[in-house]
Amino acid sequence: MQTDGHASGEITRITQEPRDNIPEFDQPRAEAAVRELLFAVGEDPDREGLRDTPARVARAYKELLSGMRLGAEDVLTTTFDLGHDELILVRDIELWSMCEHHLVPFTGVAHIGYIPNDNGRITGLSKLARLVDVYAKRPQVQERLTTQVADALMEILEAQGAIVVIEAEHLCMTMRGVKKPGAKTITSAIRGSMHRAATRQEAMSLIMRGTR
Numbered sequence: 001m002q003t004d005g006h007a008s009g010e011i012t013r014i015t016q017e018p019r020d021n022i023p024e025f026d027q028p029r030a031e032a033a034v035r036e037l038l039f040a041v042g043e044d045p046d047r048e049g050l051r052d053t054p055a056r057v058a059r060a061y062k063e064l065l066s067g068m069r070l071g072a073e074d075v076l077t078t079t080f081d082l083g084h085d086e087l088i089l090v091r092d093i094e095l096w097s098m099c100e101h102h103l104v105p106f107t108g109v110a111h112i113g114y115i116p117n118d119n120g121r122i123t124g125l126s127k128l129a130r131l132v133d134v135y136a137k138r139p140q141v142q143e144r145l146t147t148q149v150a151d152a153l154m155e156i157l158e159a160q161g162a163i164v165v166i167e168a169e170h171l172c173m174t175m176r177g178v179k180k181p182g183a184k185t186i187t188s189a190i191r192g193s194m195h196r197a198a199t200r201q202e203a204m205s206l207i208m209r210g211t212r
Ligand SMILES: Nc1nc2c(ncn2[C@@H]2O[C@H](COP(=O)(O)OP(=O)(O)OP(=O)(O)O)[C@@H](O)[C@H]2O)c(=O)[nH]1
Pocket: 099, 100, 101, 140, 141, 142, 143, 170, 172, 173, 176, 177, 178
């Protein structure tokens, strides 16, 4: 039976994600829900300023959660055989995701490094940023986002190793609740040959070079 576990070294079967079972975004239902929420908070959704708000909010959520209907294989399409089988690292990829506990954003940067397969199959650099969005544009937690990006690199590119570090600030901790602006959560996922001390150290020093 398929489990959702992320035991060390275990790779989630990205390509077997049951995305086909996700229904189309239901715009009328989302609009009705936002209208109901406005009633619930004591607002009048029929007053002039709010008249178009349910439709706008529904469209915004459709966009913010668009990654639910995408998979890594949709974006890791362009690959080149450059024969390069050493570290490739893209740092400071801005990300905006949605905390699944409060449906408010968390935002920060992702650093993604991988060592291609020994056939040297690499992907376009922009595809790494697109990959982040596939998983960020979903109801998420930062830990899952981090492991999903790493697992996708291993599975789809058949990389020898991968490292993903995400630094993010959660608005659910900033604008409400504990109210601690500036607190940063850092998560990492390390796969395959990136476990080798020297390789990991090289990647980490390149990542840390950019932190202020
Ligand atoms: N591990 C993890 N926790 C998260 C993430 N995003 C939000 N959380 C936390 O999820 C927890 C939910 O806790 P609850 O006690 O159920 O909810 P709550 O009463 O709104 O909690 P407070 O935020 O402490 O007010 C909070 O501690 C959040 O900080 C995430 O990406 N990863």
